Amino acid sequence: MLYTELIRLWDEGVRAVDNRDWQGALAKLNQISDPTSRTLFVTSSVHLALEQFDMAIKTLDSVIAKDERLAVGFFQRAAVHMMTNRLEEALGDCIWAQKHMRENTIIDYKQLGLRYKLYSWQVLYNAAAVHCRMGQWEKAGEILLAASQERGGRGVQVDLAMDSIARREVIAPLFVPEGVVFRPRKQDVEELRPRDFLGKPEVIISDIPHDDFGGFEPLRPQKPGYYEPKVEEGQDSRYMCVKNAYMAKSPGELTVPAGAHVFVFSQDDRNDLATVIYDGQRGLLPNFLLEPVTKKTKGKKKKYSVPSGIPLPPSLKPPTRPEAAVSLPPELPSSYTIDTCTSSPSQDIITTQSPSRQTEGADSVIVKAHYTYTVALSVPIDIEYRELQERVAQKLGQPAALIRLR
Structure with a gap:
């Protein structure tokens, strides 16, 4: 016992x-x-x-x-x-x-x-x-x-x-x-009495209209109209917006306010009626009242607003890497440019700044090479490309064959 x-x-x-x-x-x-x-x-x-x-x-x-x-x-x-x-x-x-x-x-x-x-x-x-x-x-x-x-x-x-x-x-x-x-x-004896350790759940805010469910979200009963209903394969079903308010005039029709989003099961062009779900109820609405869900644009992002159903999934395209603005050092003339290239074996990016004269008549210049980190070295003005390539490779600790300068 x-x-x-x-x-x-x-x-x-x-x-x-x-x-x-x-x-x-x-x-x-x-x-x-x-x-x-x-x-x-x-x-x-x-x-x-x-x-x-x-x-x-x-x-x-x-x-x-x-x-x-x-x-x-x-x-x-x-x-x-x-x-x-x-x-x-x-x-x-x-x-x-x-x-x-x-x-x-x-x-x-x-x-x-x-x-x-x-x-x-x-x-x-x-x-x-x-x-x-x-x-x-x-x-x-x-x-x-x-x-x-x-x-x-x-x-x-x-x-x-x-x-x-x-x-x-x-x-x-x-x-x-x-x-x-x-x-x-x-x-x-007091232990026999049931105790409420969690308290009574309350809905503070919800994306679903008229939501009164206060339990654990995965245990929410899937009420039609709040979640994507199951449809037959090949059926043209989607969310649409109601342009004007409509009052039910016969059994089977729904009363829907203007601007409401409904889930359309099927549309019958012969009867000009569509089978829809709104607020958990299934019924009929005239086709001429339905229009595609409008897009709300905020900045560069576009998002569909469907408050009566599940939110649309995020885009599958990953965000692009932001392009950093490159400014020329103050000692470079504005006519000089910076270019980038990739070395074919290791795919490492190396950028070099064009040589700039420090003083009139000087026989050497300062060259900055942008790699994983930036290095600067002093070279003669009339230095050959291969010698400059070897000096940069020695400074970076990389094989000269992997480095291309432009």
Whole structure:
């Protein structure tokens, strides 16, 4: 049996005991397939309240079998044995209860769910009650005298019992009060209640018109009109825009506002009607009201706006690499140019700046070569191409055969 089911039935049985619904309590407690000593104690208390003493004793036998050191179980069974005039069994239970008190004057069962404190003087009191029924008045008086000397003893109750014994009157046994039973832990009962850890979802903003779905998006029911409906192969289906508002004039037609986007299943030129879906509803609209969805242009980008259906997929063409603006260094005359080429084996790009004279009559110039990085070197004005190629290759750390200058 699941522990949660045990706690549920136990709690419902205790609630029935609080309402003095004894039959309802038995119905709930008897459904527990694997009872514990504490749930069985509740059942015995219900039988005792119904004055079913034999059933109460039988249930208390099971309680003690489950927990052999439960002193309050022996105490309660001793009292029930006296009610059925089983004095020897009652006296034996009093002895066992006193033994399992383990020389304590009090045992508090609150931690186990029973709001009851068992005192050692109460066990002695019931033992004296057994001796009264056996006619052993002197023995009963001695036990009551010992009970009055116990700490926590109720002097008035013991004194009244001693007066009754002096008059040779039988005293009534003590019981655990009616309705005082073992209860499940409050934390365990609270765990049975369902908890909402995520809270209630709310739609803050949505691209879909009139959207009230607040759940997990992949679990959204695919309502026609909000998603691309399935169409037959070869069918000319698409989204179109309604030019003017239209009111339904016959069954099967739709009322659609102006500017709405509808999904067209098919168009019948003979009847001038089209089968469309709008806002989750399927119906008919005149063909002359439909026009292609207009494009909205923003800058250089073009995008179709289809608020009633799924957004159009992005373009498959990747964006081009932006062209960086190239400016001439201040020392170059505006008549000079910069060109690029690629070396055939490695496809590396090399750009060179045309030579510029630093001073009039100078015999050397500064050449800048743009590769993975930029290098500058001083060369004579009348240098040959192959020598310049070798110097640039040496500067860049590349083979001269891979470098072409333009």
